[in-house]
Amino acid sequence: MNTNQIECFLAVAESLNFARAAEGLHVTQPAVTHQINTLENELDAKLFQRTTRSVELTEAGFSFLGDARDILSMTHAAKARLSSRDGEKPLPLHIGCAGPLVYGLIPAPLKLLTERHPRVHPNIRLLPYQVLQSRLQEESLHVMFGFLEETMKKRPALSFPSPEPPPCALPPRLTRWPQKRRCPRRI
Numbered sequence: 001m002n003t004n005q006i007e008c009f010l011a012v013a014e015s016l017n018f019a020r021a022a023e024g025l026h027v028t029q030p031a032v033t034h035q036i037n038t039l040e041n042e043l044d045a046k047l048f049q050r051t052t053r054s055v056e057l058t059e060a061g062f063s064f065l066g067d068a069r070d071i072l073s074m075t076h077a078a079k080a081r082l083s084s085r086d087g088e089k090p091l092p093l094h095i096g097c098a099g100p101l102v103y104g105l106i107p108a109p110l111k112l113l114t115e116r117h118p119r120v121h122p123n124i125r126l127l128p129y130q131v132l133q134s135r136l137q138e139e140s141l142h143v144m145f146g147f148l149e150e151t152m153k154k155r156p157a158l159s160f161p162s163p164e165p166p167p168c169a170l171p172p173r174l175t176r177w178p179q180k181r182r183c184p185r186r187i
Contacts, residue, residue, distance in 0.1 A: 008035035096132040098146025
């Protein structure tokens, strides 16, 4: 699967017309047809129901539509990061998560972060809490997210250079932090 195939698929899916898709992509209609056929063969699925008068997405085509948009978006973002005009290199951000529940909270804040700072390239690792703590102390992680375990509350192994408590990330649906715990600031 390549980006040409995905671009052709998205153009046809949006216009539901091979000729208009070819015109919009500045290629010939047979080229678009060839890209769609090779993509369908590679995926082993029929993406469009075609007649001489109409083009419609199949169930498989609808299912692939979101994935195709994501793939193309990620490809464009990667190209932009690697070929920045000012020659600046991407900035890696190594993030650790202690469990799938925490992992589920991270995508929305990361999306905002990468939109505001395109050079930042997040790398998320899902590891047990104790492993994350040691990696943070070794500085192989920049930040970790997790719920503090009872044993760690008694003897915190991490210290923060600032007298101010560290920031926390919250999903938008959490508008009030419980009184027992204090969330110093949102990021």
